[in-house]
Amino acid sequence: MRIDIVTILPQLMESPFADSIMKRALEAGHAELHFHNPRDYSRDKHKKVDDYQFGGGAGMVMQVEPLALLLDELKNERDYDEIIYMTPDGERFDQRMANFYSQKENIIIICGHYKGIDERIREHYVTREVSIGDFVISGGELAATVFCDAVIRLIPGVLNDETSALTDSFQDDLLAPPVYTRPAEFRGWKVPDVLLSGNFKKIEEWRHDRALEKTRLRRPDLLEREIENNSEKNAK
The missing domain is CATH 1.10.1270.20 (tRNA(m1g37)methyltransferase, domain 2)
Incomplete structure (x- = not known):
């Protein structure tokens, strides 16, 4: 399984996958994690990726262009089973969903920040929106980490006792x-x-x-x- 994670804070997600079960799963090749920073696709000289909302209102929004350019590049490289956006107003993540995605090959996960991402990305790129609960956290990275951990541990060969996950x-x-x-x-x-x-x-x-x-x-x-x-x- 390959998971491409779109995030402006890749360092926030690297630590949880550097130890224990997740580390072994990645080293054994059961899963691949690749981080992609939208700032690398910004045309702004300061690598800015957010701006004020049209119509006014508190909070900044992640811009459409850097995300679109990044996603276009990834999609040109391979076919993806799903492009997931982690958001509080998404479908509630559960064990059945984790089981479902553990059988997929290629997934993109978008981590939002600020007030979220420009709606046009959700309309034209995102194929599923996922929430880990009815609460708001500072960004999508922690939610994406929970998603990845729950999914990767179900891949055959990741756990020492393959029946362990079946009794969770x-x-x-x-x-x-x-x-x-x-x-x-x-x-x-x-x-x-x-x-x-x-x-x-x-x-x-x-x-x-x-x-x-x-x-x-x-x-x-x-x-x-x-x-x-x-x-x-x-x-x-």
């Missing part, structure tokens, strides 16, 4: 069940007996029941979504 929270619309490790007893706090039984059928049943219970208590909306999805499948 939100797979199958359930939160993950409780987990325990040694010692089996600490300060009188005991690990559930079923986990020590060696009966893997009962262990899996226990885990599913606990996941269902946790989801019902903390995120009942996930169960409602699963019911809706099943109803749609049955109606087809």
Whole structure:
């Protein structure tokens, strides 16, 4: 997978990918990250990439020309499965979306700043707009980092245990069940007996029941979504 990231602050994103799972994934060639700065495409002598809004209003807007020139160059080099703009008013990012993009080959992610990007980029280049939540942060870099981490870790070969990602929270619309490790007893706090039984059928049943219970208590909306999805499948 290749991800091209359009950002005026590439240094902000480099650190999270220089350690741990993401570092190994990049070094092993499971994924490629390439950063592109719109300032390199600015015709302004000061490499300015923002300007005031037409019609007035607080906040600057990222200009159309530097972004368009950068995106044109990238698109001339290869075909892209998606051009994503990270924005608070985009579609909510979730595990299903992460699963979907982990199977793609080439993606562009645009990181906005200030009041956002000129609407013409959204109209003529962006194919999907994505949000990591109903809140506003200083720029799209942190949101893009979250997106990339969630997607790359799902690529086969990235995790040491390939079944690990399949048991994460939100797979199958359930939160993950409780987990325990040694010692089996600490300060009188005991690990559930079923986990020590060696009966893997009962262990899996226990885990599913606990996941269902946790989801019902903390995120009942996930169960409602699963019911809706099943109803749609049955109606087809």
